[in-house]
Amino acid sequence: MNDNRSIEEKLNKELYKLIQNEQLHSDDEHQFLEAINFKFTDDYSLRLQTIEDLLDRDEQREKDGFPRRIKLGKIVKQNKESNQVVIVPTTHEPKFYHDDSYTEEDKMGGAGEGEEGEVIGETPLDPQEGEGEGQGAGQGGGGENHEVISNAFDLGKVLTEKFNLPNLKPKGKKKSFSKYIYDLTDRNRRFGQILDKKETLRRIVKTNIILGNIEPGEEVDTAKLLMNPNDAVYRIMSPEKDFETTAVVFFLRDYSGSMQGKPTECITSQHLFIYSWLMYQYNQNVQTRFILHDQSAKEVPDFYTYHNSNVAGGTNVYPAFELVNTIVNEEQLARDNNIYVFYGTDGDDWDSDGRKTLNEIDQIFTYVSRMGITIAKNSWGGSGLTTVEKYIQNSGILTSRPDLIRLDSFPAAETDENRLIEGIRKLVEEKVR
Amino acid sequence: MKLLEQNVKTIMEECKVRARGAGLKFDDESLEYIVTNQDMIELSPKGMISTMYNYWVNDVEILKGKGQYKLYPHNPFETVINSRPAISYYNDNNPDWMNIMIFYHVLGHIDFFQNNILFEHTWKDDFVGQALADKRLIEKFRSNYGRWVDYIIEFSRGIDNLVGYFTKLAKMNLPKNMNPTPKLDYYFSEFLEKEINAPITEFYKEIDRFNKLLESNSLIAEQIFFSDIKKIYPEFESKFERFTAIYSEQYIDIIEFIRDNSPFLKKDGNDWMRAVMNIVRDTAMYFAPQIRTKTINEGWASYWHDTMFRSDDRISGYESEYAVLNSMVTSLSRVGYNPYAIGLRLLQYVEYLGDTGKITWDFQKIHNAELRESYDSKKKEGKQYLFDVRTNFSDLMLINTFIDQDFVDFHNLFVVGQRIDPQRGKMQYYVKSRKADDYKKMIINNMYHPPYIKVDLSKTNDSLLYLKHHFEGKQLYKQYIPETLMGIEFLWQGNNSNALIQLETTEIIPKRDNNGEILSLEYRPVLYTMKDRKLSKRNL
Numbered sequence: 001m002n003d004n005r006s007i008e009e010k011l012n013k014e015l016y017k018l019i020q021n022e023q024l025h026s027d028d029e030h031q032f033l034e035a036i037n038f039k040f041t042d043d044y045s046l047r048l049q050t051i052e053d054l055l056d057r058d059e060q061r062e063k064d065g066f067p068r069r070i071k072l073g074k075i076v077k078q079n080k081e082s083n084q085v086v087i088v089p090t091t092h093e094p095k096f097y098h099d100d101s102y103t104e105e106d107k108m109g110g111a112g113e114g115e116e117g118e119v120i121g122e123t124p125l126d127p128q129e130g131e132g133e134g135q136g137a138g139q140g141g142g143g144e145n146h147e148v149i150s151n152a153f154d155l156g157k158v159l160t161e162k163f164n165l166p167n168l169k170p171k172g173k174k175k176s177f178s179k180y181i182y183d184l185t186d187r188n189r190r191f192g193q194i195l196d197k198k199e200t201l202r203r204i205v206k207t208n209i210i211l212g213n214i215e216p217g218e219e220v221d222t223a224k225l226l227m228n229p230n231d232a233v234y235r236i237m238s239p240e241k242d243f244e245t246t247a248v249v250f251f252l253r254d255y256s257g258s259m260q261g262k263p264t265e266c267i268t269s270q271h272l273f274i275y276s277w278l279m280y281q282y283n284q285n286v287q288t289r290f291i292l293h294d295q296s297a298k299e300v301p302d303f304y305t306y307h308n309s310n311v312a313g314g315t316n317v318y319p320a321f322e323l324v325n326t327i328v329n330e331e332q333l334a335r336d337n338n339i340y341v342f343y344g345t346d347g348d349d350w351d352s353d354g355r356k357t358l359n360e361i362d363q364i365f366t367y368v369s370r371m372g373i374t375i376a377k378n379s380w381g382g383s384g385l386t387t388v389e390k391y392i393q394n395s396g397i398l399t400s401r402p403d404l405i406r407l408d409s410f411p412a413a414e415t416d417e418n419r420l421i422e423g424i425r426k427l428v429e430e431k432v433r
Numbered sequence: 434m435k436l437l438e439q440n441v442k443t444i445m446e447e448c449k450v451r452a453r454g455a456g457l458k459f460d461d462e463s464l465e466y467i468v469t470n471q472d473m474i475e476l477s478p479k480g481m482i483s484t485m486y487n488y489w490v491n492d493v494e495i496l497k498g499k500g501q502y503k504l505y506p507h508n509p510f511e512t513v514i515n516s517r518p519a520i521s522y523y524n525d526n527n528p529d530w531m532n533i534m535i536f537y538h539v540l541g542h543i544d545f546f547q548n549n550i551l552f553e554h555t556w557k558d559d560f561v562g563q564a565l566a567d568k569r570l571i572e573k574f575r576s577n578y579g580r581w582v583d584y585i586i587e588f589s590r591g592i593d594n595l596v597g598y599f600t601k602l603a604k605m606n607l608p609k610n611m612n613p614t615p616k617l618d619y620y621f622s623e624f625l626e627k628e629i630n631a632p633i634t635e636f637y638k639e640i641d642r643f644n645k646l647l648e649s650n651s652l653i654a655e656q657i658f659f660s661d662i663k664k665i666y667p668e669f670e671s672k673f674e675r676f677t678a679i680y681s682e683q684y685i686d687i688i689e690f691i692r693d694n695s696p697f698l699k700k701d702g703n704d705w706m707r708a709v710m711n712i713v714r715d716t717a718m719y720f721a722p723q724i725r726t727k728t729i730n731e732g733w734a735s736y737w738h739d740t741m742f743r744s745d746d747r748i749s750g751y752e753s754e755y756a757v758l759n760s761m762v763t764s765l766s767r768v769g770y771n772p773y774a775i776g777l778r779l780l781q782y783v784e785y786l787g788d789t790g791k792i793t794w795d796f797q798k799i800h801n802a803e804l805r806e807s808y809d810s811k812k813k814e815g816k817q818y819l820f821d822v823r824t825n826f827s828d829l830m831l832i833n834t835f836i837d838q839d840f841v842d843f844h845n846l847f848v849v850g851q852r853i854d855p856q857r858g859k860m861q862y863y864v865k866s867r868k869a870d871d872y873k874k875m876i877i878n879n880m881y882h883p884p885y886i887k888v889d890l891s892k893t894n895d896s897l898l899y900l901k902h903h904f905e906g907k908q909l910y911k912q913y914i915p916e917t918l919m920g921i922e923f924l925w926q927g928n929n930s931n932a933l934i935q936l937e938t939t940e941i942i943p944k945r946d947n948n949g950e951i952l953s954l955e956y957r958p959v960l961y962t963m964k965d966r967k968l969s970k971r972n973l
Contacts, residue, residue: 048475049492057489060580065928065966067916070493088500091493093587094913094920095594096884096902102941102954106865106875108849111765111774114864116847121768122859 051089071417087276184235192234203231247338247369248287249278250324251306254345256294256315262412263376267344268307270374270420274342275303277424287337289327293320295350299327317349317388321360334367341368342427347375347386347409354391361397365404372427375409434472434483437465437523441532444747448536452741456820457544462518467525473509474498480720481512481522484565486712487572488586511535515546515723517559530751531758537741541734548824549730551722554601560719567712574705585709588920589688593717594883597685601718604685614655617643619673620662628672687900687921688714690888696895697927710924724881728828732776735763736819739777768849768862770876778844779835780819786835787818832876838869848875884909886936895932898925902938904956909938918963934963937973 049057058070069091100107114120184194208214208225251271255264278286290306291299294313297320300306324341328334341364351357364371375386385393389409392398397405408426410419437445445465452459468476478494479485510531513521521539523532546552574582612618625631625639646654662669684690692710697703723730739759742748748755765774786792790810799805822831840846850865866872885903892899898921902909918934926932942955958973 048495049489051496054489054493086500086503088497089493090497091490093490093590094916095591096886096917097910097913098882098884098907099910100907102943106848106850107879108768109770109846109872109875110768110849111844111846112767113845116864116867119861119863121862
């Protein structure tokens with residue numbers, strides 16, 4: 001782009017702003033501008049809307065009686081060094097299209113050697129989406145990657161502001177960080193930003209006592225007082241270490257065989273949203289820990305592994321919570337942090353009365369800020385309560401400690417992004433609705 | 434975005450001279466721009482037309498494209514748009530030698546746009562200019578009517594794939610005396626068949642009778658013909674009048690019908706909505722041929738960049754780089770469909786068939802395999818056939834006509850099947866069939882083909898818009914039916930709906946055995962009804 005063009009562009013932008021602000025009212029002027037320089041509306045980049053604008057529009061759609069259209073999707077790239085996730089808006093344009101699901105078996109052609117019937121390649125059966133809409137199980141990203149963090153922060157902001165997720169109240173545990181804020185805390189004589197009157201007066205009095213202008217017990221004649229320039233004390237701007245609330249979030253999920261498909265998709269998507277929302281709430285000071293369990297539990301290093309692991313094992317819930325307790329105790333995490341535990345399952349547990357699990361939960365209650373349990377039911381599970389739901393409800397903790405634990409359950413197959421976000425609200429809200 | 438440097442433009446002009454020498458035909462003027470990848474991302478949702486009206490869906494696509502680019506950067510080499518003058522974009526990362534090859538590719542596209550008859554309706558206008566005027570109009574509406582403009586765009590776009598593109602093309606070149614008079618048309622195609630259920634013999638007898646009258650007395654044949662009919666069927670005249678009363682308005686697609694007949698759009702102050710619908714419809718008409726000529730157009734451009742660049746002295750020093758680039762673009766995929774590859778090979782096949790005389794009837798009636806293989810008329814008419822195909826064929830015609838067993842065998846093509854290997858948890862891909870018919874069927878099945886939906890005029894009135902989907906073996910995609918009908922309802926009745934929108938279609942219900950395998954398919958006619966933005970469905 002050459003210089004002329006960029007000047008022209010600036011001019012156009014200014015003109016455009018003017019018109020946007022309706023400082024030019026008359027149609028004539030508008031047409032005049034259009035006539036001399038039509039480009040001000042023609043620069044396609046000028047009108048590009050941000051995700052926020054688009055979501056505002058979507059909210060308006062609902063008020064107008066039309067369904068929402070914008071979903072938040074994620075594009076994932078996985079390689080050995082890093083797993084990157086980019087959050088993007090997606091939409092679709094509904095039209096009448098042909099549906100090929102029953103009528104068309106073959107969708108692909110090929111070329112090259114091979115007899116009829118010969119296998120020429122294979123791919124793993126697990127969904128391997130590169131790009132997907134909100135609830136799609138993508139290939140997740142590692143927590144240490146900056147890109148994931150900044151995007152998750154953006155998503156969290158959007159979730160908080162646009163989907164009206166509640167704001168968290170920090171519980172008062174604070175920890176200094178290597179982050180500074182600037183405040184008028186230092187003092188300086190002779191010059192500065194704001195005169196510290198009290199301190200200045202004190203110094204003037206001191207000086208004049210030394211000079212003998214003020215005698216103890218006598219009335220002060222202010223007209224006699226002298227002022228040394230050094231007596232003027234000012235406040236000046238200086239960097240101060242900031243204090244911020246930090247959080248440690250444990251994401252736990254069941255990765256046993258029964259979780260394959262939709263339940264895993266729901267849980268991992270919801271956990272990605274929760275992670276994003278906490279990133280925003282705690283201004284990025286969130287540490288995450290990921291725990292997977294089948295019959296036994298293990299900690300995994302990053303979201304990617306957390307997201308993609310699948311195993312065909314049985315289900316014991318308590319080891320996951322046990323591991324949380326072990327980590328918190330060993331690393332003394334409860335001392336300086338708000339601790340959150342989010343657990344996702346399809347509701348299956350071999351320990352049908354949940355005694356061990358409930359014991360572990362009781363321990364977690366001693367330090368946790370909020371514990372959220374999501375149950376994404378399998379379609380074949382019937383409509384009744386799942387094992388985990390049963391024993392948690394029977395124990396009465398949901399009603400006795402609603403400040404500490406919440407439970408949300410839904411059929412995985414019928415769940416969309418909005419339901420997942422609604423679920424987050426249920427899990428994290430201050431008050432029970 | 435900036436215009437091509439003068440010295441590079443000179444190279445382009447030289448390419449034009451050589452391309453013309455090889456037989457390509459195109460206008461003298463063309464515009465070339467150097468663009469960045471970012472420009473491409475921002476332009477592609479608008480079909481690369483920078484003057485296209487703004488619309489929020491495009492913004493979503495741009496944001497998505499930018500996100501995608503962050504993780505998966507890519508460098509499209511060029512894009513050509515069908516405008517007057519033709520505009521082409523070149524990536525600023527292209528080296529100069531590559532641009533020479535790309536110029537030939539682009540000239541192939543321009544030649545195709547300006548000579549293929551599927552584009553005939555775009556030849557007289559410059560769409561870029563028209564789009565600019567449309568864009569300004571829409572901006573003006575936006576300042577008056579706000580977001581409602583976007584709703585009208587959205588709902589019109591909901592039916593813009595149903596534009597009567599082929600009807601429009603057919604009408605453009607139809608000789609005036611080709612169609613029978615409305616009365617004759619009604620008698621033969623409606624009255625005999627539907628009103629009196631005449632047997633097919635009666636039908637032929639009547640045609641014969643009319644033809645004889647025409648031979649003996651062409652001027653008053655029709656008059657005599659119908660005076661006889663009046664005697665046999667006294668009700669004919671009144672039925673014909675009723676029919677013309679309903680069907681007199683000739684519309685060619687749903688957008689047009691709604692635009693002209695919707696009670697909501699006819700209300701005072703809603704005129705602007707019709708203008709918006711028109712813009713959406715014109716845009717869809719403009720893009721309609723492109724999606725139907727992707728394979729042949731890319732094949733044609735690839736054929737020419739290969740032919741022209743390999744014989745161009747400016748290739749020297751870059752032969753191996755060119756070979757790599759060319760095979761990246763035009764090699765057959767092991768699995769998948771590459772329109773550049775199949776298009777190029779089909780056109781090369783057409784040229785071979787023409788050169789050896791194998792397109793002729795003389796060849797086609799030979800059954801002896803050896804004779805067939807060694808057949809060569811030495812007529813060398815391949816180029817001529819190529820240009821004929823370029824002028825008259827779409828993707829469907831090219832594929833349907835020229836994919837045969839020889840072609841499939843020569844290029845080792847096959848249909849890929851998929852099956853699950855449950856033990857190893859893998860999806861397997863295997864060679865399912867090497868039969869030309871299967872291969873052809875697979876490609877045709879995957880080609881762009883919007884459903885055929887018309888307004889049923891005999892059932893439609895102000896309070897009922899009745900749409901009929903003519904079932905072609907595929908049901909409609911169910912998830913999109915409610916929202917699309919909701920949009921149509923708004924266009925027909927606005928916010929205060931007293932009307933019904935009905936859609937008659939056919940659903941496929943699979944019957945499965947205990948293992949979930951499909952045993953057979955049941956075809957069930959159903960009627961969707963949209964009222965007050967609520968959808969209901971019943972069996973017919």
